[in-house]
Amino acid sequence: ETGxxxxxxxLVMGMTNKKSLKCEQxxxxxxxxxxxxxxxxxxxxxxVYNFKExxxxxxxxxxxxxxxxxxxxxxLHLHTLQPEDSALYLCASSQESQQGLYExxxxxxxxxxxx
Amino acid sequence: xQKVTQAQTEISVVEKEDVTLDCVYxxxxxxxxxxxxxxxxxxxxxxxxxxxxxxxxxxxxxxxSWNFQKSTSSFNFTITASQxxxxxxxxxALSEGGAETSGSRLTFGEGTQLTVNx
Numbered sequence: 001e002t003g004x005x006x007x008x009x010x011l012v013m014g015m016t017n018k019k020s021l022k023c024e025q026x027x028x029x030x031x032x033x034x035x036x037x038x039x040x041x042x043x044x045x046x047x048v049y050n051f052k053e054x055x056x057x058x059x060x061x062x063x064x065x066x067x068x069x070x071x072x073x074x075x076l077h078l079h080t081l082q083p084e085d086s087a088l089y090l091c092a093s094s095q096e097s098q099q100g101l102y103e104x105x106x107x108x109x110x111x112x113x114x115x
Numbered sequence: 116x117q118k119v120t121q122a123q124t125e126i127s128v129v130e131k132e133d134v135t136l137d138c139v140y141x142x143x144x145x146x147x148x149x150x151x152x153x154x155x156x157x158x159x160x161x162x163x164x165x166x167x168x169x170x171x172x173x174x175x176x177x178x179x180s181w182n183f184q185k186s187t188s189s190f191n192f193t194i195t196a197s198q199x200x201x202x203x204x205x206x207x208a209l210s211e212g213g214a215e216t217s218g219s220r221l222t223f224g225e226g227t228q229l230t231v232n233x
Contacts, residue, residue: 106160
């Protein structure tokens with residue numbers, strides 16, 4: 001596999017369920033990201049992990065819990081979600097260095113529907 | 116704070132027409148990066164170009180070209196001789212900062228839905 005992969009591609013869950021989204025990058029990058037894309041809204045950055053350490057949490061509700069066990073894998077654990085959390089969740093990765101910022105490469109996303 | 120504005124919500128053209136997508140940004144940093152991404156119906160964002168604030172040279176890649184003008188804080192994207200496969204949502208994005216190792220933070224515009232009709 002190449003690039004950034006995400007599973008599952010589609011997920012329907014009830015408000016009391018617990019589920020996890022998985023992201024894997026095969027690019028050798030050292031930073032990974034979770035974004036939320038809702039209809040009619042810009043992409044919202046949720047979490048940033050750099051060298052496996054969380055460096056940013058953009059005021060995301062605690063019902064979203066990220067985990068980054070190594071530089072290639074990123075998870076987003078979901079529990080007691082609300083219907084307004086229905087969205088496309090995108091994972092991205094990039095290579096960060098002292099030389100500057102580089103483009104982020106995105107996965108195909110997980111389309112989440114909360115019922 | 117940084118901000119990206121894509122004033123065109125939707126554009127519809129006929130195949131072979133040229134089309135320009137506008138992007139205006141706001142930032143207080145002197146070092147920043149600008150990006151364009153394409154999001155086809157499949158959902159995956161596809162990276163198109165990165166430009167840093169010190170490089171105002173315009174770029175052409177096949178049918179795509181980009182016009183970066185710091186004086187007007189704009190980074191516009193032109194598709195020449197558009198094709199049906201160009202139909203997608205196009206996002207402009209901005210990332211501030213120089214040499215940091217805390218991960219880049221992209222601020223995206225709201226996107227422009229481009230529809231190319233046969």
